[in-house]
Amino acid sequence: MRILVVEDEHKIASSIKRGLEQEGYAVDVAYDGEQGYDLASSESYDAIVLDLMLPKIDGLTICSKLREEEKHTPILILTAKGFLSDRVNGLNTGADDYLVKPFAFEELLARLRALLRRPKNGGLARLVYKDLELDSVNFEVKMSGKKINLSRKEFALLEYLMRNSGKIVSKDNIIDHVWSYDADILPNTVEVYIGYLRKKISGLIQTVRGFGYKLD
Numbered sequence: 224m225r226i227l228v229v230e231d232e233h234k235i236a237s238s239i240k241r242g243l244e245q246e247g248y249a250v251d252v253a254y255d256g257e258q259g260y261d262l263a264s265s266e267s268y269d270a271i272v273l274d275l276m277l278p279k280i281d282g283l284t285i286c287s288k289l290r291e292e293e294k295h296t297p298i299l300i301l302t303a304k305g306f307l308s309d310r311v312n313g314l315n316t317g318a319d320d321y322l323v324k325p326f327a328f329e330e331l332l333a334r335l336r337a338l339l340r341r342p343k344n345g346g347l348a349r350l351v352y353k354d355l356e357l358d359s360v361n362f363e364v365k366m367s368g369k370k371i372n373l374s375r376k377e378f379a380l381l382e383y384l385m386r387n388s389g390k391i392v393s394k395d396n397i398i399d400h401v402w403s404y405d406a407d408i409l410p411n412t413v414e415v416y417i418g419y420l421r422k423k424i425s426g427l428i429q430t431v432r433g434f435g436y437k438l439d
């Protein structure tokens with residue numbers, strides 16, 4: 224799952240990024256509205272955390288521009304305390320939820336997970352593929368009922384493969400959804416992580432030569 228955070232306060236932006244990366248998400252940060260809008264409209268994200276008061280382009284404008292362009296990425300708005308009209312405007316321009324600053328990271332995480340689980344995002348809390356079960360809320364994976372221990376990255380990779388089971392996903396697709404933009408990932412790294420996963424869940428991940436991988 225890849226998240227875009229648009230926030231001009233560097234301290235808040237980096238603490239959100241750090242927290243989400245620890246939870247296994249890939250996170251890109253934009254520090255002004257223009258960069259945020261450019262990334263949101265050109266890259267593919269699973270959700271956007273959007274501050275409202277931003278240099279260059281404000282959050283509400285970004286939100287309505289994206290919706291006009293038929294971009295339906297879930298948006299969680301961050302708004303300063305007391306700006307009730309901002310919240311109402313935010314939801315009217317097509318944001319999915321809002322959070323009032325200051326907020327606890329746990330609350331941000333809970334709301335983001337709720338957005339990512341919405342059916343229109345293909346998001347189910349519990350994914351099942353053959354005898355493999357993945358619970359994205361409790362970060363648990365079981366194979367034939369037996370718990371398997373995965374690192375956060377292995378978990379994120381498996382979740383991405385399971386959400387796309389039966390489809391071929393390329394290494395680039397995987398890099399885009401599992402790693403952050405600044406992570407400097409090489410296609411080799413994907414192979415290494417696929418290798419780790421194969422050791423833990425044998426027989427399910429197929430290599431499609433020249434294209435990528437498929438859970439089948």
Ligand code: CA
Pocket residue numbers: 230231232274275276277
């Ligand atoms: Ca701000």
